[in-house]
Amino acid sequence: MKFTMTENGFSGDLPFGALNVSTNEELGFRPYQLMVASLAICSAGIVRKVLEKKRMPADDIQVEVKEVVRIDEEAGRIEKVHIHFVIKGDIDDSKMDRVLELTQKNCSMVRSVEDSIEVVETYELIK
Template identity: 35%
Template sequence: MKFAIENGSIAGNLGYGEIQISPNEKIGYRPYELFVSSLIGCSGALLGNILLKKRHPYQKIEMEVSSVRNPDHANRIEQISIIAYVQSEKPLAGQQADKIANLVVKNCGMIQSVITSIDITFTVKTLPLNGNE
């Protein structure tokens, strides 16, 4: 990876292409957005793989994230909650959803990299295919 900093933004030349990073969301992705996106990218892909291995077909996974930041300590992220909504014909039993969520947390490299400094909760919920709970 290679990065160049100029005019208030950082340009990264990555494998997929170029990415613009800036604290100003009008000229690039904010570092916070990229950080959360890396957690979602890793855990979401892993969740999809786990569901396939467990022979639990799904049509779509939607993920919501909320966080708590501490303005007194460099606006550091102290807590992140991730809810994964799995759209599927058959629902996951509560205990099965919890086991899958625990597998995701245990095996996601991005989550494991920060879990000792950020309180992370990961929840899996099933939605019927029409999207109504």
């Protein structure tokens, strides 16, 4: 990856397209938003894979970041992220604790921040 300074931040020309990053969210993604999105989407992808391996494929998964706690005194460091999955399909609720356990264990983004950011994952099932 390579990023180039622009008038309002930085721009990366990535294989999928341009990624504009700025401290002003009207001009690009803010760095903390990219971090939180990485945690949420990585986790959701692992939830999807684990459900498929357990022969309970989801018809749909929505991911909502319910809470982001930042510490202003520490340069706005992210302290906690609460990720909530809304999963549609024929999913056995009794297996979901194990699904989330495997998700935390196998999500590279969550593992990368496990000693510095508390990541809480919750879910609800819709038939």
